[in-house]
Amino acid sequence: MLRVRCLRGGSRGAEAAHYIGSRLGRVFTGWVQRSFQSTRAATASQNSCAADDNKAASPVPKDCLVCSYNEWDPLEEVIVGRAENACVPPFSVEVKANTYEKYWGFYQKFGGQSFPKDHLKKAMAEIEEMCNILKREGVIVKRPDPIDWSVKYKTPDFESTGMYAAMPRDILLVVGNEIIEAPMAWRARFFEYRAYRRIIKEYFNCGAKWTTAPKPTMADELYDQDYPIHSVEDRHKLAAQGKFVTTEFEPCFDAADFIRAGRDIFVQRSQVTNYMGIEWMTRHLAPDYRVHVISFKDPNPMHIDATFNIIGPGLVLSNPDRPCHQIDLFKKAGWTVIRPPVPLIPDDHPLWMSSKWLSMNVLMLDEKRVMVDTNETSIQKMFENLGISTIKVNIRHANSLGGGFHCWTCDIRRRGTLQSYFD
Numbered sequence: 001m002l003r004v005r006c007l008r009g010g011s012r013g014a015e016a017a018h019y020i021g022s023r024l025g026r027v028f029t030g031w032v033q034r035s036f037q038s039t040r041a042a043t044a045s046q047n048s049c050a051a052d053d054n055k056a057a058s059p060v061p062k063d064c065l066v067c068s069y070n071e072w073d074p075l076e077e078v079i080v081g082r083a084e085n086a087c088v089p090p091f092s093v094e095v096k097a098n099t100y101e102k103y104w105g106f107y108q109k110f111g112g113q114s115f116p117k118d119h120l121k122k123a124m125a126e127i128e129e130m131c132n133i134l135k136r137e138g139v140i141v142k143r144p145d146p147i148d149w150s151v152k153y154k155t156p157d158f159e160s161t162g163m164y165a166a167m168p169r170d171i172l173l174v175v176g177n178e179i180i181e182a183p184m185a186w187r188a189r190f191f192e193y194r195a196y197r198r199i200i201k202e203y204f205n206c207g208a209k210w211t212t213a214p215k216p217t218m219a220d221e222l223y224d225q226d227y228p229i230h231s232v233e234d235r236h237k238l239a240a241q242g243k244f245v246t247t248e249f250e251p252c253f254d255a256a257d258f259i260r261a262g263r264d265i266f267v268q269r270s271q272v273t274n275y276m277g278i279e280w281m282t283r284h285l286a287p288d289y290r291v292h293v294i295s296f297k298d299p300n301p302m303h304i305d306a307t308f309n310i311i312g313p314g315l316v317l318s319n320p321d322r323p324c325h326q327i328d329l330f331k332k333a334g335w336t337v338i339r340p341p342v343p344l345i346p347d348d349h350p351l352w353m354s355s356k357w358l359s360m361n362v363l364m365l366d367e368k369r370v371m372v373d374t375n376e377t378s379i380q381k382m383f384e385n386l387g388i389s390t391i392k393v394n395i396r397h398a399n400s401l402g403g404g405f406h407c408w409t410c411d412i413r414r415r416g417t418l419q420s421y422f423d
Contacts, residue, residue, distance in 0.1 A: 060176055060177040063206070063207060064177045064206060064207040064208055065077065065203055065206045065207070065208065065412065065413060066174060066177045066178070066179060066203050066206075066207075066208035066209075066412055066413060067176065067177050067413050067414070068174040068175075068176075068260075068411050068412065068413060068414040068416075069175070069176060069260065069262050069414070069416055069417070069418050069419070070260050070261055070262050070310070070313075070414070070416065070419075071259065071260060071261070071309070071310050071311065071364055071406075071411075072310070072311060072312045072313070072364040072366065072367050072414075073366065073414035073415055073416030074365070074366040074414060074415040074416070075139050075363075075364070075365045075366065075411055075413075075414055076138075076139065076140060076412075076413040076414065076415055077139065077140040077141075077142070077411075077412040077413040078134065078139055078140070078141055078142070078409050078410065078411050078412055079141075079142045079143070079144065079168045079172070079196070079199060079409065079410045079412060080127065080130065080131050080134070080141055080142070080143055080168070080408060080409050081127070081143075081144065081164075081165055081166040081167050081168050081403075081407075081408050081409070082124075082127070082143055082144055082146055082164070082165050082166060082195070083120055083123040083124045083127060083164065083166050083398065083401060084120075084124060084146045085114070085146060085147060085148055085149050085150070085164070086114070086115050086120055086123075086149065086163065086164035086166060086401060087112065087113060087114055087115065087149040087150050087161055087162060087163055087164065087188075088106070088107060088110040088111050088112065088113055088114070088115055088163075088352075089107070089111060089112075089160075089161075089163045089186060089187075089188035089189075090107075090111040090112050090160055090161060090187075090188060091104065091107040091108045091111045092160070092186075092187060092188075092223075093223050093224070093225055093227060093245060094185060094186055094187070094223055094245050094246065094271070094272070095107060095111075095186065095188070096227075096229065097227050097229055097244075097245035097271050097300075098186075098245075098271050098272070098300065098302050098353070099352070099353060101230075101231070103352050106352060111161075112150065112152070112161040113150070114150065115352075115400075115401065119350070119397055119400060122397040123395075123397040123398040123400065123401060126393070126394060126395045126396070126397055126398045127395065127398055127408065129393065129394075130371075130393045130395060130398075130405070130408070131143070133371075133391060133393055134371075137365055137369070137391065139365070140413075142199050142412070144165040144168065144195035144196050144199065145165070145194075145195050145196075145198055146165075146195075147162070147165065147194060147195050149161065149162035149163055149164055150162070153190075153191060155190070155217070155218070156217075157217045157218060157219040157220070158187050158218055158219070158220075160187040160188050160190065161188060162188055162189070162190075162191060162192065163186070163188040163189055163192065164192075164401065165192060165195035165196065166398075166401050166402070166403065166408065167256070167401075167402065167403045167407045167408060168196065168408075168409060168410035169255060169256045169303075169305070169403070169406055169407045169408070169409060169410050170182070170184070170189075170192075170254045170255060170256045170303065170403075170407065171184060171189070171192055171193060171196065171254070171255055172196065172200075172255055172410045173255035173258055173410075174410065174411065174412060175260065175265070175285060175289065176209075176288075176418065177207070177208050177209055178208065178209035178210070178211060179200055179203060179204075179208055179209065179210050179211070179412075180211045180212075180213065180255065180281075180284075181193055181196075181200070181210070181211065181212040181213060182213055182253055182254055182255040183213045183214060183215050183216050183251065183252050183253060183277070184216075184252070184253075184254060184272070185216070185218075185222075185246055185252040185253070185254060185271070185272035185273070185274075186272065187218050190218060193212075203412070211284070213251065213253070213277070213280060213281075213284075214250070214251050214280065216250045216251065216252045217250065218252075219249070221247065221249040221250075222246060222247055222249045222250060222252065223245055223246060223247065224243075224244075224245050224246075224247055227243075227244075227245040233299075235299030235300050236297075236299040238299075239298060239299050239300070239301060242269070244269065244270065244271050244274070244301075245271050246271060246272060246273075246274045247274070248274055248275060248276050250276065251274065251276040251277040251279070251280045252272065252273065252274055252276070252277050253267075253272065253273035253274070253277030253278065253280075253281065254270075254272045254273055254302075254303060255410075256303035256304065256305060256407065257270050257272065257273040257302075257303055257304050258281070258291075258304070259304050259305060259308065259309070259310055260310070261310050261313075261421050261422075262418060262419040262420055262421050263288070263289055263290060263418065263419070263420040263421075263422075264289070264290050264292060264420065264421065264422050265281075265285065265289055265290070265291050265292070266291075266292050266293075266294050266304070266308070266310075267281070267291060267292070267293055267294070267304070268293070268294060268295060268296065268301050268304050268307075268308075269293060269295065269301070270301035270302050270303070270304075271300065271301060271302045272302055272303075278291065278293060288418075292326075292329075294308070294324055294325070294326045294329075295324070295325045295326070296308070296319070296322040296323065296324050296325065297322055297323050297325070298322040303407070305361050305404075305406045305407065306319065306354065306355065306357045306358055306360060306361045306404065306407075307319045307322045307324075307357070308324055309360055309361065309362065309406065311362065311364050311370070311388075312364070312367050313367070313419075313421055314333075314334060314335045314336060314421065315335065315336050315338065315386075316330060316335060316336070316337055316338065317338050317339075317340050317360045317362075318337050318338065318339060319339075319340070319357055319360065320339040320340070321357070322357075329422075333421065333422050335421075338382070338386075340359065340360040340379055340382060341359075341378035341379055341381075341382055342378070343356035343357055343358070343359035343360075343376065343379075344359070344375060344376055344377065344378060345358075345359065345375070345376075345396070345399070349396060349399075349400070350400045351399065351400055351402075352400055352401070352402065353400075353401065353402030354399070354402045354403065358373075358399050358403065358404035358407075359373060359376045359378075359379050359404070360379065360404075361403065361404025361405060361406045361407055362379075362404065362405050362406060363405035363406050363409055363411075365391065367388075368387065368388055368389055369388065369389050369391060370383050370388050370389070370390055370391065371390075371391045371393060371405045372390045372391070372392060372393075372405070373392070373393065373394065373395060373396070373399075373404070373405075374392040374393060374394040375394060375396060380392065393405070395408070
């Protein structure tokens, strides 16, 4: 049986056992090894966490517009991204490591230029319709500012053009009444935060907490310049060895590598999220939240929500092509693990930044309503068999830019309370 407990406070020290040494002076190799074993440590820490729940977590002010603890409470307000002016990122080493070989020529030819105009126009129309449907479902929708992403910029460490503000899930993570601005890991996304600053300032002025994670320099040392990728097999071997294009030179992470289940937040080490970034988040969110590292049989991990998408209390979609190595943690807690059906997106449809598994990248409006692609009839049937109503929207052209419904949104307010689902 799934165990759920309303939180009355957080632990004071158990988070230190989750993963990664708590002293910077420790040997770095041991630090990374311990962090890679975090889930085992996290499981062991749960009892002590529960025993120390007599301290109250910081209450959310009643008039605060920002409050979200999980992925499924009733959705009241959301940010939806923009495809306007979206540009192909330059073909740098971190972009190469995150994209499929068949598209490398596309990046080499069009890096720094607009995505195909006709495709963008269709994507923008799809997202406008998505916003209209969300509003009809009673959700307040906010949009980032349009920006010219083709402008070249230069820092002391690199130069680049921008990309887009299409995927707020990548850059923003809401935990309680706090908006955390992720540092990102692609140079083309260094200034992406600028599109969201107006909205974030509005939320801050209404009582929300606003935290910006340490901004990386994105100097050459952050990337393995000789990252050896020539095939999917190479990527499998490297991922199994815990080798990624990002190094541990400085903290970096994308917010979309984290997924929330109340007090417990799950994260993967990926091509864009390193252990230093995970450690920063762990210390920042302690003691009220516990961060667990989980991993998958994934040759190219980048963003967790098309691999492992938590859709309800005790309910998770787990990609059958990328099984979770720590799935027993969920099964022992009484969770139901669902393998979504094979995506139906055609082979000839361009997916410049993602796989077909965007079909499972769904947005829960509450426990009984889900936004899903009109074309994905198989997963619609799966949800209906679970007693979840499907709200169908066609975003095929928007998918090409690298995201599904979950990626294209960042939930700002969900009506619910902080609970624990693993005690």
